[in-house]
Amino acid sequence: MTDRSAERRVETTLTRVGRCSEEQYGFINAPIYRGSTTLYRTFDDAMNARAPFMYGTHGNPTVAHLQSAWTALTGGAGTVILSSGMAAVSFVLLAVAKSGDNVLVMDTAYMPTRRFCDEFLRDMGITTTYYDPLITAEELRSLLTKMPKTTALIMESPGSQTFEVQDVPTLTTVAREFGVTSVLDNTWATPLFFDAHGKGCDISVEAGTKYLGGHSDLLLGMVSANAAWYPKIKHTLSLWQCTPGNEDCFLALRGLRTLYIRLKEAEKRALDLAQFLQNREEVLRVLHPAFPECPGHEIWKRDFTGSSGLFSIILRPQYTLKDVERMLDGLQLFGMGFSWGGFESLIMYYDCTANRTATTFAPGGLLIRIQVGLENLEDLKRDLVDGFKRLRGEHQH
Numbered sequence: 180m181t182d183r184s185a186e187r188r189v190e191t192t193l194t195r196v197g198r199c200s201e202e203q204y205g206f207i208n209a210p211i212y213r214g215s216t217t218l219y220r221t222f223d224d225a226m227n228a229r230a231p232f233m234y235g236t237h238g239n240p241t242v243a244h245l246q247s248a249w250t251a252l253t254g255g256a257g258t259v260i261l262s263s264g265m266a267a268v269s270f271v272l273l274a275v276a277k278s279g280d281n282v283l284v285m286d287t288a289y290m291p292t293r294r295f296c297d298e299f300l301r302d303m304g305i306t307t308t309y310y311d312p313l314i315t316a317e318e319l320r321s322l323l324t325k326m327p328k329t330t331a332l333i334m335e336s337p338g339s340q341t342f343e344v345q346d347v348p349t350l351t352t353v354a355r356e357f358g359v360t361s362v363l364d365n366t367w368a369t370p371l372f373f374d375a376h377g378k379g380c381d382i383s384v385e386a387g388t389k390y391l392g393g394h395s396d397l398l399l400g401m402v403s404a405n406a407a408w409y410p411k412i413k414h415t416l417s418l419w420q421c422t423p424g425n426e427d428c429f430l431a432l433r434g435l436r437t438l439y440i441r442l443k444e445a446e447k448r449a450l451d452l453a454q455f456l457q458n459r460e461e462v463l464r465v466l467h468p469a470f471p472e473c474p475g476h477e478i479w480k481r482d483f484t485g486s487s488g489l490f491s492i493i494l495r496p497q498y499t500l501k502d503v504e505r506m507l508d509g510l511q512l513f514g515m516g517f518s519w520g521g522f523e524s525l526i527m528y529y530d531c532t533a534n535r536t537a538t539t540f541a542p543g544g545l546l547i548r549i550q551v552g553l554e555n556l557e558d559l560k561r562d563l564v565d566g567f568k569r570l571r572g573e574h575q576h
């Protein structure tokens with residue numbers, strides 16, 4: 180039989196990977212395997228570690244199914260899974276850097292990533308140098324020449340609040356020239372909209388908490404790696420033995436089946452809502468990679484195959500934090516929350532002018548981030564229109 184899997188489109192792949200009905204009495208989905216210890220058949224097997232699974236912390240079929248599905252989706256050599264997105268980020272940082280090393284981190288880093296570098300890595304004797312996410316090849320070359328102790332280039336594209344799109348293929352090429360490991364936080368695009376390994380990343384991290392889970396009911400961190408790095412991160416995990424929850428892996432496999440249609444729908448809705456917001460007089464500009472005024476838009480057009488449901492808007496300068504408070508407090512459908520990728524719409528104010536050290540962010544107004552859920556779009560717009568009335572100080576009675 181010829182293997183035609185390479186010809187399959189991604190939505191077909193999503194229905195096939197990470198399951199084996201023949202091994203599950205014909206049932207489509209595998210059950211959740213729970214367990215601490217596994218039994219060896221013979222003394223000889225135990226002495227020679229001959230078993231499909233060695234021990235609970237080394238994995239079980241539930242975890243293995245999700246690993247194989249994610250590997251198929253990312254095109255990496257293998258996957259390890261941690262208990263949250265941030266656990267995955269910190270795990271990778273500690274796998275790619277040791278005492279005395281320097282890591283390059285984009286100035287738009289996810290805030291907990293930045294805190295981990297500034298506090299934990301610093302105390303481990305690992306320095307962090309922040310760089311402009313829009314850095315050019317020449318600038319990166321000169322930075323790496325000046326900092327020979329650099330072992331890793333950390334990227335996040337686009338930034339999850341201000342949405343600068345990074346030139347990942349160029350940056351990974353330069354990193355390789357210097358023997359520097361390239362790591363991407365690919366949470367926004369997911370492997371469906373950005374091919375991290377195909378664009379040169381050694382390691383790609385994704386908060387499975389977001390779109391993979393898709394229902395705001397789990398925490399998970401996915402780490403895929405190329406052939407050079409997979410054995411190393413697999414070994415690192417076997418030392419840490421910090422396994423993900425079995426129930427969470429099961430839910431992630433379930434989320435995986437609908438990932439394509441949910442993302443396509445999120446894309447369509449976010450574009451519609453972003454356009455609606457761009458036309459509002461209260462809005463100065465929209466920060467969405469698919470919009471021309473977003474920094475790195477041309478790179479997004481070149482490298483990505485879609486856009487997801489998270490973007491930001493900048494309000495006109497006359498609006499104050501007090502106005503934003505009135506707007507957000509009265510919303511009926513948009514919830515205020517940090518995470519995203521679920522079925523519910525979310526809205527959040529962020530002060531992105533603070534916490535930067537390599538660049539400045541002065542967008543000319545306050546920033547509000549929006550995640551589009553699955554509610555009716557007209558209902559969502561009405562909620563925002565009412566919110567804008569409160570923003571402008573027109574009180575309803």
Ligand SMILES: *Cc1c(COP(=O)(O)O)cnc(C)c1O
Nearest residue numbers: 263264265289339366386388399
């Ligand atoms: C949410 C998020 C994480 C962390 O995921 P958790 O599972 O919440 O720890 C990491 N990176 C980005 C870009 C995220 O949005």
